[in-house]
Amino acid sequence: MSGGGLSSAEVAAIDDLLDRLTLAVKLDSAAANAAAKPAPKPVAATPAPAPAPAKPAGGGIKIIGKAGGAAVPAPAPPASTHGSAWGAAAVTRPSSSLGSEKAAEEVAAYVKARGVSALKTSGLRDRLAVMADDQSNAPAREAAMLAYAALCEAVGASVEPFVAPMLPVFLERLADKATSVRGAADSACQALARLLNPEAVSRVLPAILAGTSPSRKWQSKEGAFKIIATLCETAPDAVQAGLPDIVPVVSDGMVDARDEVKEAAVSAAESAFALAGNRDIAPCIPSFLSCIRKPKETADAILKLSGTTFVQAVEDVALWWRCGLDRAPPIALPTAHRNMSRRTNNSQLATAAAAAVAVAPTAVAAAAAAAACRNRAAVPAIARPWPHCQSCVGPNGAGKSTLIKLMTGELKPDSGTVAKHINVRVAYVSQHALHHLEDHLDVTPNQYVRRRYQKGEDREDEVKVTRVLTPEEEEAIKKQIWVIDGQNRVLEKLLGRRKKKKTFEYEIKWVGLSSIEFNRWTMREVLVERGFEKLCRELDDKINAEKGEAAARPLTLASVEQYLQDFGLEPEFGTHSAIRGLSGGQKVKLVLASALWHCPHMLVLDEPTNYLDRDSLGALAQAIREFGGGVVMISHHSEFVGALANEVWELKDGKLSCHAKTLKEDADA
Incomplete structure (x- = not known):
């Protein structure tokens, strides 16, 4: 053993292996350069001029051949091939050269055979570190990167503690001036990423994220994002734990000036977000990624996320989704987060994720209060001089809904006429109330009301058979x-x-x-x-x-927001949540609110109690009592109808009979 715990025999062996590796790198580089140069065109041979006749030697004596022929010139020296394209000697590789990759594998095989302790006893660890950072020797840098890659692939997990600390150097070499060094560094990065134990990911993650900083060259950024994508496959649980740090960095990379960095960041983001493992979230992934690259789409992405109904439990990783939505409105983003948090079992992480949104405490408190009091009165009072409420009763299939649709213009009679005063405004809520919203699920309730009345009149009237021209x-x-x-x-x-x-x-x-x-x-x-x-x-x-109270009410976001609050839809749901994400009861409230926006004289309700809880039913009953116009109701909820109606329409066998509610009926109610 030599000083410092090094084995002289191992040092000599490693020196020989590294020298062979460096030589192989140089030879491969020379061969690659020669192959890259175009071959010169062959030059046609030019015949040499005939030699001049020899002058007679002194005394004028001439040498004559035996046959008396011309003199035979002395044989010319052999023509030199130096400088000829075809006569140059071929470059031959020494027999000791095995190719750079093969030579790197021999270095790894040596360590594998003797154990990872040979990295220290042979001095290989220190030699490779010096070679990797040798700014004046490109072959040495390349040889070091190839050796690191071979060690990761051949030796395996036991070499990780010695190679992982070199990751910052690997990322730096990705932006090396020499192309061959960049390629070798990419191999080293990917080999290390595939090798890393999940427990080690948290330790190397800061170095990976540092490689994406604005001061780094684009090749280093691209390589760092590629490592993240690889880790999503090899160590998904570890990446999930690091999402709070990863998501903001990946989001910044998706808007980088270099297309290569953008593509790598998008790939990393897709891999990371796929780890959410939540089927409810999956449809939101494309819009989420798109809004990061196009901030104008952020609001739509948040609405889609906040409007998602979460059936599957939301795991911890899914709560970090909205970290990249830092361009969101100050209320809409917490709404989206709370929508997800309600389905998680980890309250601590939900709280931490909420804190990452950095919303002012007053805003969170206000939103929480809005959620707590979302079951307020369903219908506000509207004064009309027509205090009358009719209930339409009859067996199933008698035609009650058909009668209502004839009254409201949804259907056209096969015979006879339906007369209505031309100034009467009628609001209609169908038996399947949610069909009013089927084509508008991805907008907010506030947007729905404003779009429905943007022309002044109710757009639902435009599609009635009494309006549409055939x-x-x-x-x-x-x-x-x-x-x-x-x-x-x-x-x-x-x-x-x-x-x-x-x-x-x-x-x-x-x-x-x-x-x-x-x-x-x-x-x-x-x-x-x-x-x-x-x-x-x-x-x-x-x-x-254009007449009445509706014309005087401004059709603005603030006005509609306040109006929806009167129906129990606080801004959290009325302005900052998509209709798709509302509960059945909330959707019914929205349908009622929309139908009453234009201050109708008559309200026609077909099974209005569907989806409403008991508190909401009580609020609806009170609002109907205070409503000054006429009300026609169909409902199987006898208690609800009996407490409100003062006239009964009975439909049986195709005939309609009307009578005031009797004392017995009042008592039964």
């Missing part, structure tokens, strides 16, 4: 000729309405005539008789929407 009706309107002042004219649209004694007149605009002087006022009865009833109804609905 293709045949549209064609009939285009073909119908009006003879006015001896000229043929075609109706284009109705512009206005005015009172005319006991009826109304409508202003007609004609096709091709833009000046108002050509417009003509026509009685409603005439228009209805000629098939224009739906056009009249459309204008009636628009005019009615």
Whole structure:
């Protein structure tokens, strides 16, 4: 043994192996450079000029051949091949060279055969560290990276404590000036990542994340993100534990200036987020990744996440999802987090994850208070001089819902007529109340109300059969000729309405005539008789929407937010949660609120008690009592209907009979 605990024999053996490895790296590099250079074009040989006749020697004596022929010149020296492309000697590799990868494997095999202690006793550990950081010797740096990679792959877990501390150097070598060194460093990084014990990930994670700092070169950043992606496969539990630190760094990498870094960061993010293992969250992953790269999509991503109904228990890792949503509105993000936290069994981690959102305590307290009092009154009082409540009863299949749909314009009668005063506004909540929301599940309740009434009138009225023109009706309107002042004219649209004694007149605009002087006022009865009833109804609905309290109420976010609060939908749910994430009872409240926005004269409710809890039923009953307009209800909830109705409509065998509620019925209620 030599001084310092080194074995002279092992030192000599390692010196020989490293010298061979360095030589192999140089030879491989020379061969690669030669292969990269284009081969020179061959040059055609030029015949040498014929030698001049020899001058006679002194005395004029001439040498003559035996046959008397020409003189035979002395043989010319052999032509030199130096400098010829085809005559150059081929470069031959010494027999001791085995190729750089093979030479690196021999170094690893030596350590494997003698145990990891040979790394210290042979001085290999220190030699490789010096070679890896030798800025003036690129072959040495490459040889060190190849040796580290071979050690990880051949020796295995026992070499990890000696190689893992070199990770910062590996990341630095990824940005080396020499291309071959960068490739060898990438092999070393990936070999170490596959080798790392899960328990060691937390120790090397700071070095990995440091490799992504803005001061590092892009190759180092790319390599660090590749290591994270690999660790997601080899040590998923350890990565899960490190997500609080990983997610913000990966989020920054996804908006890096270099495309290579972006791609590596996205791959790392996809691998990391897949560890959530939650089927409810899985549909949100694409929008979550997209919003990090495109901040404008953040609000939509949060709404989608906050609107997710969590059936499966939310594991710890899923709670760190929203760490990357640091561009979120100050209330919407806590809403999304609370939505997830309600399904976790780890209250401590849920609290820690909530703290990571960095929301002011007052905001959290306000949101918690909103959640606690979300079961307030379902319907606010609206004064109307029509204090009457009818209940429609009858056996299943008698046609109660059909009758209601005929009254509200959802269906058109096969025969007979349905008469309604043109100024009456009717609100309708169907038996399957949630069908009102089916096409709007990814918007907030606040957005739904504002979109539904953005034109002034209720957009649901536009799709009723009493409003929608059939293709045949549209064609009939285009073909119908009006003879006015001896000229043929075609109706284009109705512009206005005015009172005319006991009826109304409508202003007609004609096709091709833009000046108002050509417009003509026509009685409603005439228009209805000629098939224009739906056009009249459309204008009636628009005019009615401009009247009353609804017209004076601003259709703004703040106004709608306050309005929804009156229905028990606090801002947490009314403004900052998607409709998809609401409970059944909350959706019913939203349907009721939307139907009543335009201050109707009549409220038609088909099974309004569905999904409502007892407290909400009590609030709804009280609101109906205070409602000044007319109410028509169908419900199998006899206690609820009996306490409210003062008139009973009984539908049986296709016939409807009406009577005031008797004292016996009052007593039974």
